[in-house]
Amino acid sequence: MQTSSMITQLMKVEAAPQTKLKTKVETAQTAITSYQSVNAKLKAVKSSADSLARLDTWRSLKASSNNEAVTATAAGGVAGLSGSTTFDVMRVARAQTSVLQVDTASTGFPASFTIQTGSWSDQDGNLTTDDDAFAPDGNAASTINVGSPQTAERVAAAVNSADIGIRAYVVKTGTGTGALQFTSAKTGAATGFQVQGLFDTNDVNGYTVQDTSGRDAVMKMNPGSASEYLVTSTTNTFTDVMPGVTITATQPANGVTVTATNDVSAITAKIQAYVDAANEAFNEIKTQTKYDTETKTGSPLTGDFTIRQMNQTMLSKISGGLTYSKNEYDANGTVIGTTDVNFGSLSQLGIELSRDGTLSFSGTKFESEYAKDPSRIQGGAIGFANQVKEMVTKQSNSVTDVITGRKNEIESLSGQIENWDVRLASRKQALQRQYAALETSLGKLNNQSSWLSGQLSGL
Structure with missing residues (x-):
């Protein structure tokens, strides 16, 4: 007997309830994916409406x-x-620059010197003259240790290592000659400094540090x-x-x-973004709820009336015209009441309903209407966007609740499937024991039959 094959067939029968549970899980998972796809499009509509409703959009x-x-x-x-x-x-603003003429080969610079920070001020009030005066800021001067050898390059490196907001470098101007330049890292009169005690003992020309003041624009x-x-x-x-x-x-x-x-073009782009997001949501809902009459097959959400109704709800916001509530304020900016504003057709915003159930937008018409009465068009657009946000938020929350419910359903079904795994494993073991005993009995009977056949043939 092919007992293993028989057990396999019997187990398929035993597992039929579990198979149905697995099919339900697959169906629920497919539906969740479709709900999530719809919800993503709804959130995109909400985001575009939120952007259109913000005041900074209209202050672009x-x-x-x-x-x-x-x-x-x-x-x-x-x-x-x-x-x-x-x-x-x-x-225009400039950073302070201080320069000392140097012998680039000299090692006669001091082992240390100081830099005092401060600010520059105009002495005669004439912005075109260079008569600025330096005043220390009251902070202690920074000591710069040069190290050895005491060259201009080492001086520059020591200043840069001190990290006090001053850059230093040596510019070679000829054979053995150069300029040791100090520059403030920032522009402005308040980022001034004075280099004190820096000289070259080998200098026979008596060069000193020359300052060009920092200035504000x-x-x-x-x-x-x-x-x-x-x-x-x-x-x-x-x-x-x-x-x-x-x-x-x-x-x-x-x-x-x-x-x-x-920037009216920026506002136009925001309205176009809303129209595009709304049309994508319409198309997604149609895709997820459509029914093919020729093949008589539905989509994952074909039977979901709530989802199918969302398109009509959103489109009614366009076809029905716009009335919105406008806050009234007192002299202190406190809201004291609201007024209903009958804005009328949304074609004034360039938004119209097409025959195929989608929206179209004319930026030219919107900009024309906006030029006539910016305040009225702004109020209508913000009022409409706020209503769209409220509507789509409710729709998105409903879809989220359904997704949560389906996930809970899958969790429950998965638990039942796991229980069936234990039950089926036990049932398979029982069948294996039962058929093993049957095979043993059949083997004994077969042996007895063979013995009897031998006895009979010997008579």
């Missing part, structure tokens, strides 16, 4: 300068405001008017002159005008 700026000596870049943000400003760049705002004033910066970059705009000067210049305007 473009900045320009009328002078090549000045560049302007817009950072935007909630504080960004459109407008223009005019100024003269009186002076200076701009004169509203030049030639009664409201002109000066603005300084330790660098050539000014960040507080215009809200949301960074201005950088490379050289003195007069009559510079920097203009910041709303």
Whole structure:
């Protein structure tokens, strides 16, 4: 007898309930993957709506300068405001530079010297003259130990090793001659220093350290008017002159005008991003819930009415027009009530519903409507985006709850499958014992049959 084959066949019958459980797990896992795919698209819609609803989106700026000596870049943000400003760049920032003429082969430099930090100030108030005076900052001077041999190169290396915000190096200017140069790591009048006690005992020319002061950049705002004033910066970059705009000067210049305007193209891109995300969500929901009438086969979520209904819910936000609530504030900025605003068709935002159940967007139409009444269009777009966020958040939460439920179901089914593993293992052992005993009995009967056949043949 082929008992092993018989046991295998019997075990298939015994395992039928477990096989059904495994099929349920596979079905649930497939559904979870589909739910997660839909949820990812819903979250993308929420993200795009959230971006459209933020105030800094509507404060996005473009900045320009009328002078090549000045560049302007817009950072935007909630504080960004459109407008223009005019100024003269009186002076650009520079780092302090101090130079000592040296014999590059000399070893007559001191074993140590000091560097005192401080700041430079203009003595006569004339921004075009070089009459700055140095004042120590009250901190103790840094002692620089040169080491041996006491050469200009060792002096430079010792300064750099001290890490006090000053770079030093030797520039060779001829055979055996050079310049030991010290430069502040940062620009500005407040990063000044004085090199004290540094000289070459072998120098017959009496060279001393010559300083070129560090300076702040200076701009004169509203030049030639009664409201002109000066603005300084330790660098050539000014960040507080215009809200949301960074201005950088490379050289003195007069009559510079920097203009910041709303970057409507950036807003247009945000609306387009929403439309694209919504259409991707529509297509994903259709894919996951479609039913093929020819093959009579469904998709993983074909029977899920809640998922199929999501498309219609989102599309109704477009087709039904927009009414939203607008907060009212008192003089202190406290919300004292709300007003319902009947915005009307979303075609004013360039968004329209296509015949195939998707959205289309016309950036040209949006920009045209925005130019007519920026405040109204901004209010409508933010109101619409907030409603979309609320709606999609609820939808996404519902899908998340379903995913959690399916995962719990899989966990329960997996436990039952494991129990069946134990049960089937025990059943297989019982069958193996039973058929082993049967084979033993059949063997004995076969032996008896053979003995009887032998006895009969001998008669």
